[in-house]
Amino acid sequence: MKILVFLVLPIWVFSSPLFSSPLDVPQPPVANPVLSTDKDHFFKDSTDLIAHSPEVPEVQVVHHQDLNKKILIALVVASSLLGGILLLLSCFSIYRLKRLKKCSTKSDRNSDAAKGISLGPILDKFPSLKLGNNRGSVDAFEYQLLVVATNNFEEENVLGEGESGRLYKAHFNEHFHAAVKKIFANGQEADREFENEIQSLSKIHHQNIVSLLGYCRHGEAQFLIYEMMENGSLEFHLHGPFGKSELTWPVRMKIALDVARGLEYLHEHCDPPVIHRDIKSSNILLDSNFNAKMSNFGLAVTGGGSNQMNIKLSGTLGYVAPEYLLDGKLTDKSDVYSFGVVLLELLLGQRPVERVDEARCQSIVTWATPQLIDRSKLPNIIDPAIRNTMDLKHLYQVAAIAVLCVQPEPSYRPLITDVLHSFIPLVPVELGGSLRLTDSSLSTRSELAS
Incomplete structure (x- = not known):
């Protein structure tokens, strides 16, 4: 910067009025021996020299005053310009230093991601992980980060798989873990669902x-990056490769209560109300404490309780409400029907649609409804993993709720708020309900064995 100042200053000084315009230099006295009147082409004869000589002292005084003024003006202008240049160069230097620092930081982060080492700075982008208050926006991730976090989408990191995609465990560093969903489908419809999920x-x-x-x-x-749900999907635990499910009766009731709470929020507290349109066991995720959370909002629409027509039929076979399937009528009661099917899965341990033979499939609703209302048959169709582990009266109540939710006529189905209040007394206090377990309340379990 000093070199630049020394280069620029002489240019501006010599371009000032002092050096750019000719100065009126006073004429030398007549007696100067260097000048000869014979040879000077400015004077024709001696009379001209004599006429001008008396005025020489006066002209010299005037020219010296003009010279002092010009020198002063030149100094002021040069000082002002020099100060401006110095200020401009200082601002430019500060900007360059900040830019270089920013580029260096970004380079360090990319280097960490490529090497798979600690990605601590990424936590600053996600205040929700610390405070639980992320609002109104989501972040775009770089693909390389997902590759490193999932160990190149290794099979050992798979949490679950559904029709729409596969869910992976992702470990960005010791503080930041998440679940990455790799979406299978592509095309315009998949793009719309992807955007709808984000919004x-x-x-x-x-x-x-x-x-x-x-x-x-x-x-x-x-790819969609969710909060970490360590226990994967409900579908994986009910119908996974391990055969017998390890979900106990109290945990299953807690899951049903959690889903009912989530649906009540969508139907009653969102403005405008939201219809999920794809409630199913693979879209219900479980965290490390088996708290259930609904996911996959790609098909969600707003509208609430009023009938909606001309909406393209979407959903999963076995979970779709009959009025929506046959007539295209969509209401919040359509979600209630899907919730009833999930409740049947929790009770019976069966898929919504089971293949009877090569040419025929059977709906769990069609097969189970007659037996759910028959108290003598009900205990025999319960999932063997939980049979004889619940209060018989509680079993009857849950079965009654399931039957109401899967009624063919939407007006016969309860509101999700009513379902929620019916479940709270059936779930132990320590799991989020109001049930206090006592020895006497467990005595009726023996009736299931007879």
């Missing part, structure tokens, strides 16, 4: 609705 979950925040932390596009591949 919906950026506005919806509830303890029983999964939090969306970010998204990623890589070529045609699409």
